[in-house]
Amino acid sequence: MNDANINVAPRLTELAHGGGCGCKLAPSVLQKLLSRQPAAQPFSQLLVGTETADDAAVWQVDENLTVIATTDFFMPMVDNPRDFGRIAATNAISDIYAMGGRPIMALAILGMPISKLPPEVIAEVLEGGASVCAEAGIPVAGGHSIDSLEPIYGLAVIGLGHPKQLRRNSGAQPGDALILTKGIGVGIYSAAIKRQALPEGGYEEMLASTTLLNRIGSSLASDPAVHGITDVTGFGLLGHGLEMARGSSVTLTIEQDAVPLLAQAEALAQQGFVTGASHRNWDSYSSGVTLPEGCPDWRRLLLTDPQTSGGLLISCAAEAAPALVGRIREAGYPLARQIGTITAGQPCVVVR
Structure with missing residues (x-):
């Protein structure tokens, strides 16, 4: 069963026009907005800013x-308030791990329709987020809240790292292999949840994936064989892969049959359970991606599926x-x- 039987009135997902990382602005819209912002590069200690659409900003304190x-932060993709908080917190902390760092504290970001949700429901959202922060070994040291039309929750997260262990999405090298740590299909599952059509066991599977901390990133960053890392979230595998290709000036080749999927993602995609974000x-970003001839729409929509708290x-x-x-599997990421592989060439993604 999915979580639609949780006694929450109204359902959290009914109060939001979108959910999870599917709420993100389209990559093309975001690019236009950022193109009008002043460059941050005059600050010599700013090692990572907005130049390659990386996962977090990085400031060098010393050597x-x-x-x-x-x-x-985002709007709910599930109706259980505690689970919403857990998913959002896991997703926010992931950016620190994706840079090769370790989180040290978080600040909560909360917007709630106070007239529509009882205080105990909102408190459960915060408790869910705090429980994930405790699992990551960090405090929720403060935050900010507003009365908003739709429910919103997330975190601002601060982490630390060593300059030599920083891993960017622009670090990929020709000859490299590509590894993905979690299964694809979270957006498809969330679409099924919104229509109360997610099959038995699907909710538990999705929750296990979206609340699994990407802490393996901190460990991998100390390995010299690891050249680049990014996390796969709202722009889908192809979108974040294309960001890596462009940032590194390489070609990414993805073997479509090798991409791990959540157990029911393919069947649900074929039934039309996809999000508008796909x-x-x-x-x-289709101009930067080459698909195999005859690629069915459902396969393409899987590869563009927005991943909330992805791998x-x-x-x-x-x-x-x-x-x-x-x-990575031994560390608790079974999928x-x-x-795929990385080669020298035009910055693009090729799917085979």
Whole structure:
């Protein structure tokens, strides 16, 4: 069963026009907005800003220390308030891990329709987020709240790292292998939840994936065979893969049959359970992606499916990939696998 039987009135998802990372602005819209912002590069200590659409900002304090900062928040993709808080917090902390850092504290971001939701429901959202922060070993040290038309929750997260262990989405090298640590299909599952049509066991599977911290990123960053990391969220596998390709000036080749999927993602996609964000994603970056001839729409929509609290996309030396996949699986990511390769060439993504 899905979580529609949770006694929440009204349902959280009924109060939101979108949910999870599917709420993100389309990549094309975001690019237009950012193009009008002043460049941040005159600050010599700013190692990572907006230049390659990376996961977090990084400020170098000295030769041994960087501060990593990020924020992420969205509207609910599930109706259970505690689960909403857990998913949103896991997703926000992921950006720190994707840079190779370790989180040290978080600030809560909360917007709620006070006249429509009882205080105990809102408190459960906060409790869910705090429980994930406790699992990550960090405090929720403050935050900010507003009365809003739709429910919104997330975190601003601060982390630390070593400059030599910083891993960017622009670090991929020709000859590398590509590894993905979690299964694809979260947006498709959330579409089924909104229509109360997610089959038995699907909710538990999705929750296990979206609340699994990407803490393996901090460990992988100390391995010299790992060259680049990004997390796969609202722009889908193809979108975040294209950001890596453009940032690194390389071609990513993805083997479509190697991409791990949540157990019911393919069947649900074929039945039409997709989000509007999948279509917006494709419209935004299709010029940078080559699909195989005859690729069915449902397959394309899986590859553009917005992932809330998705896995890490890792670029590593090819000879190290099998051992790294084994190490990642042993650390608690059972769907991790190699999904492609990186070659010199036009910055683009090729799906085979």
